[in-house]
Amino acid sequence: MVTKKNNYWSATISTKSSDSAALEASLACEEVECELKGDELFVTICGTSASDLRAKYNSTMRSLRAASETLAVIN
Secondary structure, eight states, X not given: OOOOOOOOEEEEEEEEXXXXXXXXXXXXXXXXXXXXXXXXXXXXXXXSSHHHHHHHHHHXXXXXXXXXXXXXXXX
C-alpha cells in the first residue's frame, strides 16, 4: 500500500506601509497568518499543494490590492 505524502507549502509576503493595520484587517476572511511589526506587515500563506498555495496567494494578493487601492482613494 502506498501512502500519500502530505507536503506542506508556504509563502511569506511582507510589505511596509503607514496603512499596515488596515491592510491586515482586509485579510480577516483569508486563510493566512498576519504579524504586524510597526508599519511592516508579514503575511504567511500555507497550502497542502503548490496549486492550493497559488490559489490562496492569488486571493490574498487580490484582497491586499483592493484594500490598497481603496486606501489610496480615501487618503
